Amino acid sequence: MATTSAGLAFSLGKPDGHAAVGREETLENVRQIINATTLPVAADLENGFGDDPSTCAETILLAAATGLSGGSIEDATGNPNNPIYPFELAVERVKAAVAAARSLSRPFVLTARAENLIYGRPDLKDTIKRLEAFADAGADVLFAPGLKTPEEISAVVKAVAPRPVNVVMGLSGGHFSLQQLEDLGVKRVSLGSSLVRAAYGAVFRAAEEILRQGTFTFADTAKSYGDMNTLFGKY
Structure with a gap:
């Protein structure tokens, strides 16, 4: 199972994507979900709840301590005036999160997200560059929400192969069946909000x-x- 930052924010009467929901609120929600299921749970950990790579690492360790089996770190800042971290910082943040995940005594699936496409930056070339760097940094799963065409999905899958790619469904503009996504090489499908x-x-x-x-x-x-x-x- 996987959580959604927007789903949590909306249930609390808050907007998503602007650091309106804090780390402890998120982890408390995670604890409730873990206690309600025997399935492994991965969490949307947004941008790690801080700009600094060390904060991303700390968030992964705290998340794992709740019993999570995985989590994601994205390159969105939460600042609408400057929504995406610079490339170098984005990569360092993923490296720190990966190092924290690898330090654990049990497996923790780290998903790295490139957010260009849903923050008004329709730059597929830069998105793929980021995903490739995140894969090289050791991320287990790569994710670029906002892919809308078979060509875009296929390009991402090929760029980071053999690492698995997650695609989110339920956003406007992209309508695929599970079979179509499987045929394109997608390994995981999420529903977001x-x-x-x-x-x-x-x-x-x-x-x-x-x-x-x-x-x-x-x-x-x-x-x-x-x-x-x-x-x-x-x-």
């Missing part, structure tokens, strides 16, 4: 129906009260 946005979308549509039409047909497709009670009664 797509499920929580789908849930909020249903809530908004229901509220808008009530406000604008005074009707309640949204309930016809809602999960039943009994189903929900049965689900949560298992735990």
